[in-house]
Every structure is written in C-alpha cells, then in structure tokens.
Amino acid sequence: MQAPPSAATPAGDTSDQAFVDFDQVWLAYNEELRAQNIFAVEDINLKVKRGEFIAIVGPSGCGKSTFMKLTTGLKMPSMGKIRIDGQPVTGPLKISGMAFQAPSLLPWRTTLDNVLLPLEIVEPFRSQFKDRRKEYEERAKKLLASVGLGGMENKFPWELSGGMQQRASICRALIHEPKMLLLDEPFGALDAFTREELWCTLRDLWEAQRFNVILVTHDLRESVFLADTVYCMSRSPGRFVVQREIPIPRTRDLEVTYSKEFSDIVHELRGHIGAMRKTGTVINQ
Numbered sequence: 001m002q003a004p005p006s007a008a009t010p011a012g013d014t015s016d017q018a019f020v021d022f023d024q025v026w027l028a029y030n031e032e033l034r035a036q037n038i039f040a041v042e043d044i045n046l047k048v049k050r051g052e053f054i055a056i057v058g059p060s061g062c063g064k065s066t067f068m069k070l071t072t073g074l075k076m077p078s079m080g081k082i083r084i085d086g087q088p089v090t091g092p093l094k095i096s097g098m099a100f101q102a103p104s105l106l107p108w109r110t111t112l113d114n115v116l117l118p119l120e121i122v123e124p125f126r127s128q129f130k131d132r133r134k135e136y137e138e139r140a141k142k143l144l145a146s147v148g149l150g151g152m153e154n155k156f157p158w159e160l161s162g163g164m165q166q167r168a169s170i171c172r173a174l175i176h177e178p179k180m181l182l183l184d185e186p187f188g189a190l191d192a193f194t195r196e197e198l199w200c201t202l203r204d205l206w207e208a209q210r211f212n213v214i215l216v217t218h219d220l221r222e223s224v225f226l227a228d229t230v231y232c233m234s235r236s237p238g239r240f241v242v243q244r245e246i247p248i249p250r251t252r253d254l255e256v257t258y259s260k261e262f263s264d265i266v267h268e269l270r271g272h273i274g275a276m277r278k279t280g281t282v283i284n285q
C-alpha cells in the first residue's frame, strides 16, 4: 500500500489553519467489528482549509457516508482525533447543515415551514423562534428566492418538482448559516439538466457565503466543476488515497465543462477510480 497520510494534506497548510482536521481516524461500527479489526474507515488524515470546497468520490460502500457521520459528530472515532473549526468533536455539531440524495422535506409542512425547521430545533434560534418568527421567515424567503424558489413558499413539497425539492432542502441546510455544509449525493436523483442547474445554484451560494462544503458524489464532472480539491476513497479499507487540486479558475461556468483542461481532470480521476475498482488498492498520483 502506498499513499502516505501526508498525501491528503494541502500543500502549505498548517494544522492551526485547518477547518476540518482528521488525525489518524479509524472507525469500527461496533465492538464486535473492532475486535475483528474490521474498520469502515481507516487512518483518515485530512486537513481542509477554512472556506474550502472539497468533494469525495469513491466506490459504493467505501466509507463516504461514514466519513460524513464522523465529521458531524454523529459517530465518534474508534481511534484518532477530529477537530472542526479548532474544536475537538465530542458530539453532534450545530455548525453544520446537511442535505442528502432524497430530499427529506416533511410533506405536511409548506416549503417555507420546511426551510424554517432547523431554526425551530437548533439553539440559539429555538428559544427566540416565537419572537423572531417574522425575521426568520424573511430570511427563509430571501434564501428561497436566491435559489429560484421565490413565490413557492406556500407550496407543499409534493407540489414541487424533484429539483425544486432539492433546492428547498439545500435552503433548509443553510438557513441557520452553518459554517459547514455536508452534501451526500444531493443531486443523484435528478436529471442531467436540473443537476447542472443546481451545480450553479450551489456555486453561487458558496461564492457568496464561503462556508466549507464537503460534497459526496458519484459524478466526477460534478466534483471537478464544484470543488477546490477532490479526494478519492478506496474500498476495504476505506481510505483517502488520491488528492487532486482543481486549478480551474473561478467563477466557473458550465462552458468550462467542455474544455480540455476539465475533461483531462475528469479522465484522470476516472482512471484512479477504475484502477481502484479493479485492484482495490491504492494508486499513486
């Protein structure tokens, strides 16, 4: 096996600059698995700069969602340390927002009320919710308008298209202005045109607010279009084995996806994934 842990450290970064800092993190899902030395992810070393947009690609079952659970504190590592925004992770984090492949909007709530949901749950918003409801509603409406859902506030999720529901899910993930947005295959269920539209929506939100983004995707074009850095994970054990900086200048528009530079990077990543699927082993960059 190659790929030393330092391979996943952006050049010139130091630990006090890192917003996400994984230091030799291993996770076995339970004691029995741990006793058998079966880890879902192992020896994850990763430093992500503040405001950086990273994407994670890798074969099914390699540990991408497990990595997300560790990042948000939903799972604690069996070994190693995780620091987010300089703080050790000791339990579920409030500073993150999440959206998943299936938009999980509540069908009995309007779009607006779905977007407001985190403010009803997460402190310090929760205790102020009744008093500041009007202000929060304005914030939600502004966010919805920024993703092209102005005027849809009172519609129920089942009255929206899949793409609209996913836009609303992203608004819900961002309403409490988290420092970190975690997206696990958020556009997987959408058609290609809608997906590309939402790439641009996410790009614009990120460029305006510069929160950290961790995007898990199976779509290599998506990872190259959106991310500053793409990481490839290998399966069994789940490890970060390739780190690829994406030097394409920003602001990127969809035209760039037809350029040689873009397709060369996609091609290169495809090679890494293909080799990993064949051998299950690590590839040198």
Ligand SMILES: Nc1ncnc2c1ncn2[C@@H]1O[C@H](COP(=O)(O)OP(=O)(O)OP(=O)(O)O)[C@@H](O)[C@H]1O
Binding pocket: 029, 030, 040, 058, 059, 060, 061, 062, 063, 064, 065, 066, 067, 238
């Ligand atoms: N709750 C759990 N208990 C035990 N093992 C689990 C649990 N959740 C996941 N695993 C195992 O951990 C490994 C990584 O799973 P994970 O869900 O992180 O993969 P993934 O990369 O997100 O896959 P996909 O691309 O299919 O979503 C798999 O071998 C899986 O079987």
Ligand SMILES: [Mg+2]
Binding pocket: 064, 065, 066, 184
């Ligand atoms: Mg997953």
